[in-house]
Amino acid sequence: MQEISPISKFNELFSELEDCDEDEQRQKIEEMNEIIDKTNGKEFISVFSEKLFNKINTMIEEKKLLWGNAILLLKHVGFWNILKAIWICGFEKSLLIKGFEKMIIEEEKKKEEKDENYLVDLCECYLMHLSLQPSELFSICVPCLLKFALKKEESKETQKEVEITLLALSNIDNYELKKELFLDEIKEIIKNHQEHYNLTRLAYQSVCAFLVNRFHCDYREMEDLIVNELHLVKEATREMEELISFEEYEGESEEEKEESEREADEGYILIRWLCISDDLFCCCGSWNEDILGLMKCVTGVYRATNEWCNQIGDHCFYCFKSVGRRIEGYDLLLKSGAIDAVLKELWRKTLYQDIFRDFLMSFANLWRSLDEKRDEEMEEKKRKVMKRKILERLEEEGFEDCINRFRYCVFVRYFDTFLTNGTGIYDVLL
Template sequence: MKMKKEGKNEKLLIDLCECYISLSNDFSSECLSICVPCLLKVASNKERHEDIQEELEMALLALSNVRCCVVEQELYLGAIKEIIQYHQEHHNLTRLAYQSAWQFLINRLFKDKRLEDMIMNELHFGREASGELEELSKCVDWKREKAEEEEERGKERREELVIWRWLDAMYYFLYSCRLWNEELAGVIGSVVSVFQASRDNRKRISNQCIYLFKRAAENVIMKIDVLLNEGVVDLISEEMKQPSLKDGIMFESLQFLKNISRKLKEKEVDKPEEEKRKAIKRKIFEKMEEEGYEDCIESIRKIFDFLKEQFCDGLSLNIFDYFVNV
């Protein structure tokens, strides 16, 4: 009886922790000090029973909701690292659970830059994220416009959700990371593939790819060669020609080109690299001039400079009202 009571109490605590994290927007350090270790203990279970899999997924999904707040490393680091590494070797988690484990860890990076080296070079975030995107993409019929039957689309929608979550994690990672790793080139390549597959029938996903491209171009450590070699500049310029493109996506695309322009104007200390940069610069500026986007970028600069100097209540909320070159 005592064991049953203890089991029920433990299950109740787990349920309460999941509910608190899933429903709360304001996490207290006291509650997190209880909830995080409790749910990580559940997620550390290495059994492969179906019920256990559901418990792991729910625990990690709840943890992935712990966004921009400080969680002390001693509460989570050893456990989450072991969970990720064990899955990499034994593949014991569902795709959603594995993504959620990474999401929880990436969410900590913004407040704790000490995690960068471990995330990139020990746990290989770039390799894992790009590999997961490639595998998930194979499970989606990208050409399908509408579901014939809801049941047929159920599993596929789940895969699409996990793809979107990986893109979100990559976006957040590029926002916080300041350490270069060659595996990041694979991340950009995998996102390009998802964008090309989703641009016709999955706008929510393809739009998220554009947000991520813009974020990559903003990141000081992202090498411009990667964005060029993976064809991102060409994809963005092609997308901007679409007549149905929404203003928000046009804005993100122009911001991407603006940051590419900025990166091309940076100086390289190494002479061979500088010569290589000059050749790339000529190629890209010729393309931008041919497409007419240099004028658009200049318009953006002037508008942003104006808005930095003064705020005017009479300005339209739609910034594109001020473009004369679009």
């Protein structure tokens, strides 16, 4: 007998929800959530379409699905939507988003009858399923969730609830928010954790991500707070170093590791810290020893993980490219060992061809920037020193001619043709 696939099982359970009472619905949704935990990105996207969200909305309107049970499912979906960075768009196109907006506004307007926990659940689900569009309800959702996160008792039982709340807030991308909506509360949450370590790894990463997302909109005023007062450059470095060391799990048996309730998969959290690091490299006005320490850390993550996790390696490379956009960034790349790490990576025959091309393009752009004439005499001297050092690295690894051939190729688009036809760039350039 052929075994039923997880997606088919999920759809089967979903189709049975209409004919169940409240307790049976909850039990089936818990089974569905377990299936969600095991799905990959392609499967996840195939299930949570606009059609499914519209069906959920219809079931709620016809009172065949209770709001509480719908939230149990949607909150779990939202958690993985954000953590795995899958970005399903069906919710925003569906009628269900209007239902959530209506419920949030109605619950917020209540006075004595207001159910604060219910409003928190609605706001969490709503924010978790937004992708890249701003919302007028930020002014309701943000203060509501921050208030909830601050008043919760510091216990293991409530840590997961706070984690979900802060993860939902971190999904608000770099839209302008009025500082009075969040600033004092965010500072309090971050400082409290730095003193007492009361948040899970994911919760702390999420609250830092929320603040750094505001960096893009107001980087001149926010830099002193983020870099000097809250020390988030150092914090990002420390968190990533701990994540790749895995020292906290030494001495545990395999059985003990499985039984331990880990806050979330370390790889996803590491990628999220790399995204924060990329933002810090882009937005920080001055690069000091802390920034150098962060770049050394990113290089260490790259060396430690790139052979077994291409996704983590790619995010490290995004950081390298961000730093390389500024002339002073080349010195940072040299001192941190990033250029050496990238050059060593280029010799790996298993490297994806498009990544290989990106590496070469970055070096070509770097070379062009170093060839440009600068007005200030000191800057010109630094540029020449950096160019000499990078040239030495390229010569040592045997890539000088390769980079130059790539650089002076008239029709760079031909490399796409090579990829399409299966011709290896290694064979073309090396």
